[in-house]
Amino acid sequence: MCIQLQFLLPFPFFIIWVDKGVVKRGGFNKICSLSPQLQEFVGEPEMARTEVVKRIWAYIREKDLQDPKNRRNIRCDESLHSLFRVNSINMFQMNKVLSKHIWPLSREDEPVKQKKKGEESDHSVSEGDVNNVAQEEEEVEEEEEEEEEKVSKQKESKKRRAAKVDKEVKKRGGGGFTKLCSLSPELQKFMGVPELARTEVVKKLWSYIRENNLQDPNNKREIICDESLRALFDVDSINMFQMNKALSKHILPLNGEAPDNASRKDKQSEQEHEEGSL
DNA sequence: CAGCAATGTCTAGAACTGGC
DNA sequence: GCCAGTTCTAGACATTGCTG
Numbered sequence: 001m002c003i004q005l006q007f008l009l010p011f012p013f014f015i016i017w018v019d020k021g022v023v024k025r026g027g028f029n030k031i032c033s034l035s036p037q038l039q040e041f042v043g044e045p046e047m048a049r050t051e052v053v054k055r056i057w058a059y060i061r062e063k064d065l066q067d068p069k070n071r072r073n074i075r076c077d078e079s080l081h082s083l084f085r086v087n088s089i090n091m092f093q094m095n096k097v098l099s100k101h102i103w104p105l106s107r108e109d110e111p112v113k114q115k116k117k118g119e120e121s122d123h124s125v126s127e128g129d130v131n132n133v134a135q136e137e138e139e140v141e142e143e144e145e146e147e148e149e150k151v152s153k154q155k156e157s158k159k160r161r162a163a164k165v166d167k168e169v170k171k172r173g174g175g176g177f178t179k180l181c182s183l184s185p186e187l188q189k190f191m192g193v194p195e196l197a198r199t200e201v202v203k204k205l206w207s208y209i210r211e212n213n214l215q216d217p218n219n220k221r222e223i224i225c226d227e228s229l230r231a232l233f234d235v236d237s238i239n240m241f242q243m244n245k246a247l248s249k250h251i252l253p254l255n256g257e258a259p260d261n262a263s264r265k266d267k268q269s270e271q272e273h274e275e276g277s278l
Numbered sequence: 279c280a281g282c283a284a285t286g287t288c289t290a291g292a293a294c295t296g297g298c
Numbered sequence: 299g300c301c302a303g304t305t306c307t308a309g310a311c312a313t314t315g316c317t318g
Contacts, residue, residue, distance in 0.1 A: 053295095053304060090293085202281075203281080240283060251316085
């Protein structure tokens with residue numbers, strides 16, 4: 001396939017293999033020399049960076065070395081400890097430390113990063129590196145905390161915006177959804193008021209469901225009906241979407257007009273059901 | 279489309295590397 | 299700036315039902 005492509009494609013495409021599953025020859029897939037520790041780990045003296053990462057992750061999964069609380073953190077067993085010199089390492093830090101073990105083939109005695117920056121003279125992973133990693137991990141943790149704070153603030157502001165919108169809608173006297181409706185005797189008993197907007201009914205219903213822990217733990221869309229809900233829906237359990245449908249039977253127009261289309265449909269189906277049973 | 283809910287899927291972005 | 303490789307997470311979005 002590659003050979004055919006070489007004939008068909010102009011020069012720049014020589015080095016790019018199009019087929020899936022075929023290793024490309026880009027900078028990442030360049031074969032590099034590995035440090036003695038890494039050689040011992042992967043069992044080969046030379047390997048592409050991407051392949052090294054793949055092997056390490058396969059090992060991590062095989063030995064179940066990911067921290068269950070934060071799966072980006074890798075718990076180092078003996079083999080990994082000999083590589084990284086720490087008890088645990090962040091998955092991103094791992095790549096950084098790994099670079100000290102991957103050297104260009106042309107100058108085997110020089111780590112990739114050092115060749116580039118010329119910062120250090122010692123090729124092995126020093127204690128200084130370990131300290132740097134630990135310090136960087138602390139910084140990462142702080143950043144993560146800041147990020148969490150940001151997210152929670154965003155959520156709060158979102159809630160506030162939603163509340164503001166809600167208030168404005170109420171101020172306006174309610175549109176189609178916030179229009180007050182008359183409730184059936186069963187729903188009146190449940191809500192404690194004779195009239196309520198559909199959205200409010202749904203809201204109160206859900207707060208009741210949560211309060212009484214009535215969601216099926218296996219499928220939280222499924223509501224387990226207690227006595228009060230059974231009086232409303234006449235079933236032992238109901239899907240949260242079906243609940244809305246069933247609810248419409250209990251929500252009637254305020255002026256005492258005939259029930260809506262859906263209710264009419266329900267009545268029709270009830271009629272059909274009765275006729276069928278006859 | 280507004281509101282209400284839970285869940286699933288998808289996507290982007292996060293770190294890091296060197297060559298082109 | 300893109301390419302490969304890794305995992306996790308947040309956010310967006312669709313779904314489903316109802317009505318004006």
